[in-house]
Amino acid sequence: MKKVPFVGRTVAIAALLAGLTLSPAPAMAKTSATDVEDSSFTLTNIAKGDVVNAYQIFDADIDGTNNLTYTSKVTGLPEAYDTVEKMQSERDGRKLADAISAKVLASQGTPKQTATAGSDGHATLTLDSGYWLVVVTSNSGVTKVYQTLLVDATPAVSNGAYVTKTFEQPTAAKTEDVPAPDKKIVDANGNAGQSSDSYGVGDTARFQIGATIPNYPADATHITYSVTDQPDAGLAVDVSSFAVTNGQETLNKDTDYTVKDNGDHTYTVHFTHNYILAHPGQAVTIAYSAKVKAVNMQTGKVGNKAFGTFSPNPYTAGNVNTEPKDPWAQTYGFSFRKLGDKDAALAGAQFTVTDAAGKPVTYVDASGTAHTDGVVASDSNGYVYVNGLKAGTYKVSETKVPSGYQKIADFTVELSADSAKSDTLATDGVTETNFNVSTPDKVDPKQGVLPTTGGAGTIALTAGGVLLVVGGGIVVARFRNREQD
Template sequence: MKKTIQKLMAALLAVAMLCAMAIPAFATDGDATATAAATGTGSITIENAVTNQTYKIYRILNLEYHADTNSYRYTANGAWEGFILRENNNFKLDKETGAVTWINTNPENNGTAIQQIANSAGKYAEYTPNNVQEDGSAKATGITLTFSNLPLGWYLVVSDLVDLDKGALCSIGTTDPNAVIREKNSKPTIEKEVYEGDTLGYSNDAGIGDTVKFQTRIHVTDGNPTNYVLHDTMSKGLDFNEKSVTVLLMRDPKTGGSNYGGNLTPGTDYELVTSTSDTCTFEIKFLKALKPYDYIQVDYSATVTSDAVIGTTGNDNKAVLTYGNNSTTTESSTTKTYVWEMGVRKFANLGGDDTNHALADAEFQLYKKDGDTQKYAKFVETSTTSVYKLTGWTNNATEAIKVKTPANGNITFEGLDAGTYYLEETKAPVGYNKLTAPITVVIDRGTLPTVASQTISYTVKYGDTTADDHVVRVENKAGTVLPSTGGMGTTLFYVIGGGLMVAAIVLLVTKKRMENK
């Protein structure tokens, strides 16, 4: 199917980085055996935390006090020594004293440099052979989570539902032992796709009367999901099928597992609204509180109508999500459904300068095959002369609509899906021979666009011809066809012939009698 689901990019950002990020480049006295003393404890508070989400902290550097030199120094915390050695563009590790100093030309509180180090630290922690263990782990039960009684030092803070390389760094020191980090929750995302066969994508094609199936997916990534409303707007060429809606609650792909909520119940979990206050076709209002990292799948369908736009412009279906107390709107996600047409040009080659002589009064019908069954097209003429729009299909050949060519010899069939059709001439103009077999016609639209920036074109193929103008040219030959046995001509021949034979016999008998006299 399908396109991959957008990856969660929620990140933790520190709010008070100026003091927290600085690593003092203090001098050491060269006494590697000096005993480090405890420097006290501090705390890390996460604001705007996501309820039921687990947060972890890793202490990368220890802050130690050395009484003999009356100085503080940072040292690598256990397994993190390998990380400090690897980050030698940012840090210097004195192997004799164990002291870590900042050597990056950027200031210690440079946001870009700090975030790059945080990303690298997360990847280092994630790599199992490094044997890095977290120094604290807790699940948020509200919008604030605090880790208390922490040894002073430099910490990496991450969420277990976010990749480790999307964490934040902070430090707790003697001058500012209580750090505050604010969770920057991501905006929820919405993705809409349409089925072409069994495959979901940006676009499809269909004929008038066909059912088109859509799927919209909502990824809840904000920390306090409230007032979620899906707005779906269909173009005039699509008629929403209310009873087709199903809403499924899924587990976030990052956490593993398949659906765990099952189908949501209309009227209890959500409300389907078709009489909306805005211009959208329908809304789905979620009545029960959603949870962070819920993943919602909404399936529904529409029928292609006679108002469908024909050709490469396509028929749009757009979805947006509003959420939060201020009804913030996400970016829209749109699909396109294409509907095609084909033309017929009836002509005769009269020679000379008249090689494309239009023929009126030829009759055609169009059908397609479904296995061994022939389905005949039913059309209605539009306000444009000789342009016929599809209204449906029938298995009964007597119900097929036969279309007659006008004086200019041109007719158009609108509302067709891509595929194979059969154009059958049911009546030829007077003085011309009817085609002895249907013409196989293929509407070929090539590859469907996968994104909005791509375009589409299509051709009509018949015999050895590829018509970029989508017109099938049908030539009739002038001439007569011998009447079938039992026809009027034969009857007349029999009557005249029989009369002549009788007259001949009468003459013969009369002549004999005269000779005998």
């Protein structure tokens, strides 16, 4: 989705006091015999499909004595602005617009003139002489919200006579952005960025969302702003951890905002009506934590989208969403193959993986199942598979040796963006992009063979003993014969 901008409250008061500078256009119909032709009003810088609505505030007419008069078309205007003269005396355009816009729309309901912007971003209205409120409604895919305009289409004077008000150039609609929330993941050192590899499965990651409160008119009838979080299934959000700040100020939950678990593994921070009006255009930060329980088995990532929702039309119902931002936690894996006699795959060799602090790791196996004891065994093809680890150095120790084999020496594996970026042959039909596969095959030496009881070794020993006994007997017999001689 594309970025959604939002309007500020500034109003082009010059349009009311001196007339907007617009392109020349042919005169249209009169509303009375003494009236002038209608004026053509062109607005530019509008997205294709957006609708321009015009509401007449005062109708200007020329009576039979050539006197210019005004008739109010709006009921309920504030007393301070219920005449043309009072409106003209107000030098603060924002204050004037804030005071009358909602009243004008509520009184007239349906606009008197409507035009839809074409592919050139232009929309042209035919305006009866008088004063008008022009409001652009966002209906397009790019969804803009525009500045409210007060337009003076009062007849002009030329050579001592009233003539149709013409405008020399088109007027460009003005907009003010509401930036899409900027979501980041905060690493173990407190640095925020688009990604972090300092969290693995079993760790609690921290996230923060920077958002901007929309700048609504004070009299807006439709005010809303919220930020929705969409974590991947592998993240378990701690709803109680949500905290919102404005600079050094901590906002009050329920008074300034609420947090809702939407029941579909999404969470929304809603800002209250009063807070939005009291803090237009101000930046806020939403912080919370989520436990990493699983990762994408191919990439090792687990993402967490966020987007803003607000009413683009301050006086009309309907909400739009901003473009989502999706930071992620990056994890890594490693694999190696265990071999036995004659380089045959050796299944059942058991290893324990520990981190730099000597603590057994939490990891996920090839099926995506999490293990918290760091113990992993070679599969039927001899492969050892470990995934979901944060960046770091890990020690691998063989802790259970298959019968007839000897334990190999401990070794280490380094995991980082540079070392873990390969596919592993330990899985069929899955292409990983986050594995360190540089560890060579590990071969368990066979145990030394002792002589077997009743075997050839025993026979050889027995024969040697017999010879010794016979030889000893011969020596003894000779010794006795010498004594007798």
